[in-house]
Amino acid sequence: xxxxxxxxxxxxxxxxGILLAVALGWLALVIGAPLATVLAQALSKGVGAFxxxxxEPDALAAIRLTLLVAAIAVPxxxxxxxxxxxxxxxxxxxxxxxxxxxxxxxxxxxxxVAGLVWVLLFGARGWFGPWLExxxxxxxxxxxxxxxxxxxxxxxxxxxxxxxxxxxxxxDEELAAITLGAGGWTVFRRVTLPNVRWALxxxxxxCNARAMGEFGAVSVVSGHIRGLTETLPLHVExxxxxYDFVGxxxxxxxxxxxxxxxxxAKTVLERAIR
Amino acid sequence: xxxxxxxxxxxxxxxxxxPWREPSVLPGFAGALGFTLLYVGLIILLPLAAxxxxxxxxxxxxxxxxxxxxxxxxxxxxxxxxxxxxxxxNVAMGLLIAWVLGRYRFPxxxxxxxxxxxxxxxxxxxAGIALATLYGPNGWIGxxxxxxxxxxxxxxxxxxxxxxxxxxxxxxxxxxPVLDDLDASLEEAAQTLGANPVQTFARVILxxxxxxxxxxxxxxxxxxxxxYGSVIFIAGNMPGVSEIAPLVxxxxxxxxxYAGAASVGLAMLAISLLALVAVNAVQVAMSRRxxx
Numbered sequence: 272x273x274x275x276x277x278x279x280x281x282x283x284x285x286x287x288g289i290l291l292a293v294a295l296g297w298l299a300l301v302i303g304a305p306l307a308t309v310l311a312q313a314l315s316k317g318v319g320a321f322x323x324x325x326x327e328p329d330a331l332a333a334i335r336l337t338l339l340v341a342a343i344a345v346p347x348x349x350x351x352x353x354x355x356x357x358x359x360x361x362x363x364x365x366x367x368x369x370x371x372x373x374x375x376x377x378x379x380x381x382x383x384v385a386g387l388v389w390v391l392l393f394g395a396r397g398w399f400g401p402w403l404e405x406x407x408x409x410x411x412x413x414x415x416x417x418x419x420x421x422x423x424x425x426x427x428x429x430x431x432x433x434x435x436x437x438x439x440x441x442x443d444e445e446l447a448a449i450t451l452g453a454g455g456w457t458v459f460r461r462v463t464l465p466n467v468r469w470a471l472x473x474x475x476x477x478c479n480a481r482a483m484g485e486f487g488a489v490s491v492v493s494g495h496i497r498g499l500t501e502t503l504p505l506h507v508e509x510x511x512x513x514y515d516f517v518g519x520x521x522x523x524x525x526x527x528x529x530x531x532x533x534x535x536a537k538t539v540l541e542r543a544i545r
Numbered sequence: 546x547x548x549x550x551x552x553x554x555x556x557x558x559x560x561x562x563x564p565w566r567e568p569s570v571l572p573g574f575a576g577a578l579g580f581t582l583l584y585v586g587l588i589i590l591l592p593l594a595a596x597x598x599x600x601x602x603x604x605x606x607x608x609x610x611x612x613x614x615x616x617x618x619x620x621x622x623x624x625x626x627x628x629x630x631x632x633x634x635n636v637a638m639g640l641l642i643a644w645v646l647g648r649y650r651f652p653x654x655x656x657x658x659x660x661x662x663x664x665x666x667x668x669x670x671x672a673g674i675a676l677a678t679l680y681g682p683n684g685w686i687g688x689x690x691x692x693x694x695x696x697x698x699x700x701x702x703x704x705x706x707x708x709x710x711x712x713x714x715x716x717x718x719x720x721x722p723v724l725d726d727l728d729a730s731l732e733e734a735a736q737t738l739g740a741n742p743v744q745t746f747a748r749v750i751l752x753x754x755x756x757x758x759x760x761x762x763x764x765x766x767x768x769x770x771x772x773y774g775s776v777i778f779i780a781g782n783m784p785g786v787s788e789i790a791p792l793v794x795x796x797x798x799x800x801x802x803y804a805g806a807a808s809v810g811l812a813m814l815a816i817s818l819l820a821l822v823a824v825n826a827v828q829v830a831m832s833r834r835x836x837x
Contacts, residue, residue: 297642304685308685309671382791392595445571484669487774490795511674
């Protein structure tokens with residue numbers, strides 16, 4: 272993308288001009304207009320009203336919960352991605368294709384289904400529901416369920432960045448280090464990790480954005496208790512349904528800002544990788 | 546994925562029993578694979594087992610009753626139908642955008658390129674309330690459309706419109722690398738042989754991009770069919786008319802009808818996976834017919 276391809280040319284003549292105008296017009300309609308709407312609505316009653324949203328205790332609780340959920344889900348998925356990539360890319364064993372298919376499966380899952388499955392397991396009428404109730408542990412309509420729903424939705428994101436890259440790099444450098452007498456952890460820390468650090472960061476960025484913004488899966492398992500089990504996206508929904516549009520769009524602006532920062536960081540990273 | 550698969554022994558010769566893993570002096574295999582399998586087991590397999598097992602509590606009849614209810618069928622038709630239509634539009638517009646980004650140089654191209662990914666990164670609830678407002682009776686686009694007598698928000702059309710953004714990056718990002726790697730000499734040869742630009746595009750470029758376009762189509766379709774957050778605010782959610790399939794699941798769950806909710810969830814997953822398998826088969830058939 273960054274290196275000009277052979278066919279690249281400046282816009283000249285009527286046909287490229289029309290194509291360019293249609294493409295940019297479509298992007299402005301489909302992506303630009305909704306983004307502009309978020310900002311315009313958030314600021315429609317002035318900066319004061321916009322900022323007031325963030326002094327509400329419920330909004331602060333929602334921000335805290337969103338940060339907490341991402342702080343649990345993202346490192347777990349990163350550890351999983353590294354372990355999966357280490358075993359799948361550096362070793363030969365049977366059943367690899369099946370394992371890769373399973374890791375990709377959550378991508379075909381509706382977010383609502385990704386929440387539903389945890390209710391089927393841990394809900395009041397779930398497989399382990401009565402047992403959990405007896406033990407006094409709350410998973411559904413509580414923070415653990417929100418974390419599980421978020422993890423399931425985001426589980427392939429880091430692994431899919433690492434597995435192809437580590438497979439392409441092969442195990443030669445690691446084998447050389449082992450032959451020279453390095454221990455397993457040293458090889459991982461000093462050879463493998465530096466080789467994949469940008470891809471890992473790229474995966475973490477995407478995983479984090481998705482984890483903080485997840486709506487469908489979290490909505491099913493949260494129970495929507497204000498100040499307790501409401502993440503920021505759920506808080507946006509609650510404010511919107513209360514006709515507090517300024518509040519809803521102000522909270523949405525924070526999430527949209529996160530998305531834009533993620534994209535900017537991702538673009539910078541992609542240039543660093545190349 | 547295919548490239549990573551363990552090589553199969555070709556031909557009719559019976560392979561000698563291979564050990565299930567090839568020996569390596571690299572450490573950490575047992576620990577890494579053990580953690581991987583535990584994680585996949587707890588986070589992916591166990592939940593999917595529940596999804597596969599729970600619908601049958603009232604037997605096959607129970608599953609059929611849950612799925613074949615007119616309200617459920619209408620919701621499935623809307624979710625998958627709107628996703629299909631949107632995926633077709635996404636293929637056309639995604640190809641155009643990938644083409645413009647790859648072939649033309651214009652100011653701000655890099656920013657536009659980065660913005661294509663926004664639907665990936667933007668939380669769906671944010672997109673949802675923005676679209677509902679934009680196309681609502683007082684929105685910038687909704688008000689203009691209303692003057693022409695067109696209603697988008699809170700109708701099935703709204704579902705389709707919301708999915709236009711959701712699927713777009715899948716097509717653009719699938720096409721872009723293939724378009725960048727396209728051998729320019731093929732295009733030059735076609736032009737030298739007297740093909741006009743339209744012929745060159747239709748006969749040389751489009752066939753080379755077809756597999757990537759199909760991949761993008763499949764991803765956009767699968768994602769769109771299960772989409773909830775971007776759609777739920779603009780859909781209107783009228784049962785049988787503008788209610789999407791994921792909402793049916795939510796409603797069933799609120800009534801503690803776990804078997805019914807799981808039936809619809811399982812049906813959605815099955816349709817999505819079948820679509821992906823079908824697309825895979827089409828691509829295999831195409832690459833065979835393409836020779837080489």
